[in-house]
Amino acid sequence: MKPGKSSARIEGRGERAAATRPYLTDIRVYMDSHYHEQLTVRQLAERVHVSPKYFVDLFKKTFGQSAMDYLTDLRINRAKRYLSEPEPLLLREIAQRVGYKDEYYFSRKFKKEVGMSPTEFARSSKHRIAAWSPDMTGYLIALGLTPLAAPLDPKWTAHYYYSYRKKIRYALKLTDPYVTGTFEENADLMARLRPDAVVAGDGLSDEQQDTIGKIAPALFVPTSQELGWREYLRLIAVFLKRTDEAEQWIRGYDKLADEARIQSEAALGDDGILIVRLYGKGLYSYSNRGMEDVLFKDLNLRQVSSGKQSAPIRPEDIRALDPSRILVLVCPESESRAYWLALQHSPEWKTIEAVRSGNIYPISADPWLEYSPVAVARMLDEAMLLFTGKCPNAFLDHVHGGSLPADL
Known part of the structure; x- marks a missing residue:
C-alpha cells in the first residue's frame, strides 16, 4: 500500500473515532439507566452506528475498560446497594432488578466480582x-x-x-x-x-x-x-x-460528660465563657454546633455572646461584655497566627479583665471546627484540660484502640 493512502486511511480512522467518542459518553449514560435490561454489544454499537468490533475497541480505548465490564460494574454496585438495605430483597428480585435472569447466575457472577456470595456480603459488617x-x-x-x-x-x-x-x-x-x-x-x-x-x-x-x-x-x-x-x-x-456500636459510644460519652459537668461546675462556678475566632487580620464572635453541644449543653457552662455570630468584634466590645474566660480559635495559617501574636501585645487587648486574669485559652481548628462523635469527645477532653487541668482521655484511648466499652 502506498504511504499516501495509508496515512489517509489512518487519518480517516482518527477522525471517525473523534466523531464517535462524544456518542460513547451518551452510551454510558444510557447504560447507567438501562443496566437492568438485556444489553448486548451489538445493540449498543447500533446506537452509535458503528460495527460491534469497532465499538468494543473504541469503548475500551476511551474509558479504560470494556463496555461489558462497565455494565457488570453497574449491576454489581447496584446489587450491593440492594443488599446493604436494612431489609434486603430476595436474591431473585435483586437479580432481576439489576439485569440477570436468575439468582443462580447472579450469585456466581457476584462472587466472582466481589470475592464473596451475595448472602455473605449482606451479612458482613462491611469493613471496606x-x-x-x-x-x-x-x-x-x-x-x-x-x-x-x-x-x-x-x-x-x-x-x-x-x-x-x-x-x-x-x-x-x-x-x-x-x-x-x-x-x-x-x-x-x-x-x-x-x-x-x-x-x-x-x-x-x-x-x-x-x-x-x-x-x-x-x-x-x-x-x-x-x-x-x-x-x-x-x-x-x-x-x-452497627446500631449496637452506636449506642455503646453514646452511652460512654454521656457518662463521661456527666462526670465532666460536675468537675467543671465546681471549678468554674458561674463564670461566663466567650468564644472568638481570629481569622486573617480580623476578630469575630463565634460558636458552632460542636462548641454549643460540649460547652453549653453537656458541661452546662454559661455562654457570653455579643448576639451576632461571626460578626466582627473589637477588644472594647469584649471588655463591655466582661466575660470571665475567653476561648480564642486561631485559624492555622500564617496571617492569622501573626495577627494573634500582635493582638496579644496591643494595649486594647491587655485592658480586658479576662486577659489580665490569665483566662485566655487558644484553641485550634482541629477538633473545634469538626462536628463528629470523635471531635466532640476530643473537645470534651480539651475543655476539661483547659478549665480544670484534668483530662479524662478515656475516649481517646479507646478510640485509638478500638471500640468503646459500654460501661466506660
Missing part, C-alpha cells in the same frame, strides 16, 4: 467503608470502623493524619474550601478501590452524589439539617448495621 469528608471519618471510628479511604492532611486533619494514616490505607485529598484536590481526583481513586460503601455529607451536588452512588452503595448524611451528632451517628449505624 470510605469516608468522603473528614467529619465522616469521626463517625466511622466511633462505630469501630477504620475507613478504607478518607481525607488526610497534616494541617487541616492533624488528628486523623498522625493517629490513623498507617491504618487508613488510602488518603483522599481535601477539596473545597481547603482546595488541595478535586472531586474528580477522589472519585477516580474511589472507583479503583471499589469500596463496599461510602459515607458522605449532603453538601455535594446531585451530579456528584450520582457519581458516588455509581461507585458503591452510598449514604448522604443530612448534615445540612440541624440534627445532633447522636442522630447522625444512628443514621450511619443503621446503614452499616
